[in-house]
Amino acid sequence: MTSPCDILKLLGGACMQRAFQSSRIGNIPLKNRFFRSATHDYFANPDGSISDRQIDIIEDLAKHRVGAIITAITAIRADGISIENQNRLDDDRYIESLRKLCDVAHKHGSKVFVQLAHGGAKSLLEADSMIYSPSKVQLNEDVSTTEMSQKDIARIVDDFIRAAHRSKLAKADGVQLHAAHGYLLSQFISSVSNARTDEYGGSAINRFRIVKEIIERIVAEVDFPVILKLNSNLIRGNHFIEEENETYLADLIEMIKDAKSAGCVAVELSGTGFQQLSQITHPYFIHQAIEVKKHVDIPVILVGGIRNTKHIQQVMDANIDFVSMSRPLICEPDLVDKFKVGQFKARCILCNQCFVLPTTKDRRCVFHK
Numbered sequence: 001m002t003s004p005c006d007i008l009k010l011l012g013g014a015c016m017q018r019a020f021q022s023s024r025i026g027n028i029p030l031k032n033r034f035f036r037s038a039t040h041d042y043f044a045n046p047d048g049s050i051s052d053r054q055i056d057i058i059e060d061l062a063k064h065r066v067g068a069i070i071t072a073i074t075a076i077r078a079d080g081i082s083i084e085n086q087n088r089l090d091d092d093r094y095i096e097s098l099r100k101l102c103d104v105a106h107k108h109g110s111k112v113f114v115q116l117a118h119g120g121a122k123s124l125l126e127a128d129s130m131i132y133s134p135s136k137v138q139l140n141e142d143v144s145t146t147e148m149s150q151k152d153i154a155r156i157v158d159d160f161i162r163a164a165h166r167s168k169l170a171k172a173d174g175v176q177l178h179a180a181h182g183y184l185l186s187q188f189i190s191s192v193s194n195a196r197t198d199e200y201g202g203s204a205i206n207r208f209r210i211v212k213e214i215i216e217r218i219v220a221e222v223d224f225p226v227i228l229k230l231n232s233n234l235i236r237g238n239h240f241i242e243e244e245n246e247t248y249l250a251d252l253i254e255m256i257k258d259a260k261s262a263g264c265v266a267v268e269l270s271g272t273g274f275q276q277l278s279q280i281t282h283p284y285f286i287h288q289a290i291e292v293k294k295h296v297d298i299p300v301i302l303v304g305g306i307r308n309t310k311h312i313q314q315v316m317d318a319n320i321d322f323v324s325m326s327r328p329l330i331c332e333p334d335l336v337d338k339f340k341v342g343q344f345k346a347r348c349i350l351c352n353q354c355f356v357l358p359t360t361k362d363r364r365c366v367f368h369k
Contacts, residue, residue: 023321026225031065033323043057044088058105068110081123092166096170125143160177177226190231268300300321
């Protein structure tokens with residue numbers, strides 16, 4: 001009878017075996033090198049608390065060998081909600097449901113990191129509401145965002161710290177700051193959206209300042225592990241501009257060095273332009289991750305376009321520390337188990353219907369009933 005170890009050798013030798021070996025991020029032990037990347041599911045309770053269905057989703061992942069789970073995007077304050085049916089952590093009343101989620105994950109040996117975010121210019125437009133961003137942005141003919149004052153920035157930083165403290169009270173294992181995909185922290189980081197002339201704009205280090213302040217304070221005041229999610233590429237409109245991306249990669253490396261010095265325990269590298277990239281390369285951002293590893297001694301989690309054992313082997317061969325998936329795990333919550341026993345590729349076809357179906361039907365994937 002072929003053992004799981006023998007199967008892993010057939011799938012990719014030592015590198016594939018490495019993906020299933022125990023590891024650590026900071027002082028947190030992990031049962032393997034597989035992450036579930038943060039995934040919005042539209043299933044939060046109407047008040048923003050975590051629903052029983054969301055807890056069931058997490059338990060299904062945890063019992064099928066996913067080593068660490070990053071929660072759905074969680075708003076740190078009401079004016080930072082950016083998606084319908086989004087989870088919130090801007091009040092102590094949300095701690096109880098988050099603790100239930102953490103408990104079911106821990107029961108199966110998985111770790112939980114709470115993804116904290118503010119939508120900034122992507123926040124949902126409510127009547128008479130103020131939408132904040134690093135620099136003024138015209139959203140439509142009638143509405144523009146409000147450029148944040150330094151007092152506004154200080155309040156946002158405070159709210160991130162409070163949300164991290166609530167995460168710790170809920171028995172999470174750490175937090176992830178969402179500084180990618182066009183949300184507020186990403187808007188500060190990007191030279192495309194940040195035209196400030198004070199200490200929060202201009203150079204890469206200045207644009208990163210708000211993120212560094214949040215990391216430093218969570219580490220110092222909450223004593224809690226912080227993972228950072230970052231874009232590894234830059235898109236202007238719908239176009240990649242090669243020279244701009246070379247500059248951005250250099251900036252990214254400096255920002256990650258700054259994050260590490262502030263106490264960040266790992267970075268998850270993601271990016272934008274999935275539809276274009278899916279026609280070019282898999283995993284999408286592996287080349288940027290390799291460059292980061294050359295320059296910064298920090299654990300790197302890679303997400304984007306990873307859907308078979310060949311991709312996992314590429315990541316492990318490149319000495320990147322962790323593999324992160326979202327869409328394939330929506331399709332097959334037991335995918336890590338299936339890889340372990342010999343399945344070569346995910347059933348997921350990267351059609352992105354998982355981002356649409358929950359808003360119209362009570363299902364998450366075209367392959368689900």
